Amino acid sequence: MTETLASTSSPTATSGGTPPPEAAWINAYERLSPRWQSSALSPQSVIPIAISRVNQVDAGRLDIEMSAMLKEQMVKVFSVMKPGLLFQYEAELDAFLEFLIWRFSIWVDKPTPGNALMNLRYRDERATDMRGKIRTGLEGPGLTVYQKILYCIATVGGQYIWTRLQSFSAFRQWGDSEQRTLARRAWLIVQRIEGLYKAASFTNLLVFLFTGRYRNLIERALRARLVYGSPHMNRAVSFEYMNRQLVWNEFSEMLLLLLPLLNSSTMKNFLSPFSKDKASGSSGDETLCPICQTNPTTVYLALPCQHRYCYYCLRTRCAATPSFRCSRCSEPVVAMQRHGGSVP
Known part of the structure; x- marks a missing residue:
């Protein structure tokens, strides 16, 4: 475009002589005007913005x-x-x-x-x-x-x-x-x-x-x-709290699904070494019934772990659950033996 404008000017104008006639500038404008309009309306000037x-x-x-x-x-x-x-x-x-x-x-x-x-x-x-x-x-x-x-x-x-x-x-x-x-x-x-x-x-x-x-x-x-509405404004709603709420809801539902499948006795035995009350479980406490926490008058022993139970508690648990486990060690109770007697 610069070369075209330069070609329209006379040699005397470039050498510092008289200016070109007015008609030369008009002719150059009429000849280059379509090019300017086509470049202004070209598809390259479109800036498409996708709405989210x-x-x-x-x-x-x-x-x-x-x-x-x-x-x-x-x-x-x-x-x-x-x-x-x-x-x-x-x-x-x-x-x-x-x-x-x-x-x-x-x-x-x-x-x-x-x-x-x-x-x-x-x-x-x-x-x-x-x-x-x-x-x-x-x-x-x-x-x-x-x-x-x-x-x-x-x-x-x-x-x-x-x-x-x-x-x-x-x-x-x-x-x-x-x-x-x-x-x-x-x-x-x-x-x-x-x-x-x-x-x-x-x-x-x-x-x-x-x-x-x-x-x-x-x-x-x-x-x-x-x-x-405005090119320099973000949306005013934050979904961070909603995302956290969704995560906690899913986590709680997962726990509600998995916890009933876990064995409470197994978890108790797994966590017992880390318990702070481990030292409090002395030999004197083993004389009490682990179910009713009283000193049994009629002592029965759970076999094979030999832990002491009262007659009523042991009879009730064994009759209610065929696969009864000891409340102290969580081992399966095979039979009951009266203290100083035979296996019933």
Whole structure:
């Protein structure tokens, strides 16, 4: 480009003479302008930024948790009312809470609570110039009024109508084969619509995992894409505590599974050399019954370890457990012998 500009200037201009005519500069600009525009709009200037799929999924989960928290607080307000009264209007309560979240977030061009924590916002993908003039994922206008209204109708109204339709069909027993033909057909249509919606949602999930755009069918239909709200802000949710909690839960479940499989007597014998009370086990303590810790009046000896037991304790343990082990040494008791007598 420098050489082209130099070639347009006259030799007198380079040697310090008179300047070139004005038409030479205009001709050079007209000739090089297409090159500048093509280089500015080349694909190399596009900086694609992929939106994290984890952030988008976590944002949706946080919105669900926020709705559950608001619902819990609302239920506490009506706790003094007649039991079961609020259950009849549960669908209306859910729709009202979803409308409040939509009214004070999306309608006023603000992110939902989950999107705010994940540094996300909605962008109108239809109005985004995709010719490479902007950094995709950062810039772009928000949703239009038309998109906001359709989003409210689809999320709040659609969910409410579908919930009421399912409860009404179940109460009227549309699926019963003994009902009239019209109700049976309506039930089949409802089930078919539900199956098609689940299949479409599963397909959209696969596409979302591959491309990273549009978590659900509503966002895809409205072309409302989640993008980053600020390029220099990380997500505000830390999962370190959750990870520790999961580790401790798994560890406790493993202990609950393994501890019943361990033999308590074997563990006691294994830990007995490390016990601090080893010296306290003198020969005088062996005169007491290890079960009831009393001095037996009628002494019986456990064979073959020769440890002393009272008659009642030894008879009870041997009758309850065929494979009785000595409480002192954990050896199997083969027989009982009265002290100074024969083996019974």
